[in-house]
Amino acid sequence: MTDTPATTAADGPGGPSASAPPAASRVAVTGAHGKLGRAVVAHLRETGLDVLALDRWGGDPREVEGEFLAIDLTDYGQVIEALSGSVDEHEAVDAVVHLAAIPAPGMTTNAATYANNSAATYNVFAASRALGIRRVVWASSETVLGLPFDTPPPYAPVDEEYPPRPESTYSLNKTLEEELARQFCRWQPGLVCVGLRFSNVMDVEDYAQFPSFDADPQLRRWNLWGYIDARDGAQAVERGLRHDVPGADVFVIANHDTVMSRSSAELMAQVYPDVPVTKELGEHETLLGIDKARRVLGYDPQHSWRDHV
Numbered sequence: 123m124t125d126t127p128a129t130t131a132a133d134g135p136g137g138p139s140a141s142a143p144p145a146a147s148r149v150a151v152t153g154a155h156g157k158l159g160r161a162v163v164a165h166l167r168e169t170g171l172d173v174l175a176l177d178r179w180g181g182d183p184r185e186v187e188g189e190f191l192a193i194d195l196t197d198y199g200q201v202i203e204a205l206s207g208s209v210d211e212h213e214a215v216d217a218v219v220h221l222a223a224i225p226a227p228g229m230t231t232n233a234a235t236y237a238n239n240s241a242a243t244y245n246v247f248a249a250s251r252a253l254g255i256r257r258v259v260w261a262s263s264e265t266v267l268g269l270p271f272d273t274p275p276p277y278a279p280v281d282e283e284y285p286p287r288p289e290s291t292y293s294l295n296k297t298l299e300e301e302l303a304r305q306f307c308r309w310q311p312g313l314v315c316v317g318l319r320f321s322n323v324m325d326v327e328d329y330a331q332f333p334s335f336d337a338d339p340q341l342r343r344w345n346l347w348g349y350i351d352a353r354d355g356a357q358a359v360e361r362g363l364r365h366d367v368p369g370a371d372v373f374v375i376a377n378h379d380t381v382m383s384r385s386s387a388e389l390m391a392q393v394y395p396d397v398p399v400t401k402e403l404g405e406h407e408t409l410l411g412i413d414k415a416r417r418v419l420g421y422d423p424q425h426s427w428r429d430h431v
């Protein structure tokens with residue numbers, strides 16, 4: 123299988139001549155107050171990027187460290203205003219990292235999850251197109267791989283090569299966002315749209331609970347025992363912003379290991395004995411395959427829960 127983007131610039135009216143956009147210098151990050159967003163904003167600022175943090179967080183924006191703008195992304199006018207530099211005191215951006223969402227199934231009603239997440243993502247994609255912003259990195263989700271795997275995965279490690287298998291409204295919306303990105307890239311040759319299918323986001327303080335997963339392999343079967351350290355998630359975002367191939371593409375983003383002490387081969391043999399394992403697995407190697415992210419984006423996770431517990 124190749125790493126050819128799902129839709130390349132060659133598919134669009136601009137044809138093969140569509141070139142990669144210039145490097146990002148000023149980036150809007152939506153969902154900036156969230157678990158992943160906080161790590162992403164801190165990391166991108168550390169790398170020297172100028173970051174406009176966006177969230178609907180209801181506190182006093184003057185108490186937030188760094189540039190921040192309160193926004194409801196379901197309102198297209200607000201999104202256009204924010205990204206175009208039309209809000210007093212805030213300049214236009216040349217790239218967008220879109221993380222804002224209700225981040226899981228079952229947190230509110232299905233219809234409310236769909237309404238919020240689909241409107242926010244459509245508005246961010248459409249406003250980017252209207253404003254000529256040519257770099258968009260956004261949070262897709264591991265859920266499109268078929269979580270909670272009541273239906274076993276087709277093979278393991280899972281990867282980007284089989285069609286999405288959403289099993290919830292949240293995941294259905296993430297699946298539709300991936301299609302939205304493909305079509306926006308067809309309309310706008312030269313747009314680089316990078317979808318990151320993040321695993322379950324963890325901060326260092328979450329690692330204390332990891333040893334409790336060991337007793338029962340069924341406990342974390344639902345995402346093949348994967349996770350993503352928020353700092354490595356931020357690294358993936360940074361790499362996504364540097365990706366230079368016009369078109370839409372998606373990448374599984376997880377840490378290099380599982381949340382478990384027993385080996386990955388043992389977990390598969392015990393829980394999914396009929397699922398083909400397609401490679402020789404390292405002892406704790408992730409079953410959420412990150413080979414494509416490593417190869418194409420240069421993603422290289424640096425953290426492990428094992429360093430903290």
Ligand SMILES: NC(=O)c1ccc[n+]([C@@H]2O[C@H](COP(=O)([O-])OP(=O)(O)OC[C@H]3O[C@@H](n4cnc5c(N)ncnc54)[C@H](O)[C@@H]3O)[C@@H](O)[C@H]2O)c1
Nearest residue numbers: 153155156157158178194195221222223225261320322323
């Ligand atoms: N947390 C996970 O385990 C996980 C796993 C895979 C993918 N993701 C995705 O990663 C992204 C970030 O997740 P997170 O864990 O940081 O979630 P989070 O809930 O901690 O942060 C999301 C932020 O988005 C903001 N937001 C939501 N709707 C908004 C709107 N309409 N307008 C403005 N702001 C809005 C919220 O206020 C919140 O601060 C989400 O897209 C989520 O679906 C998360």
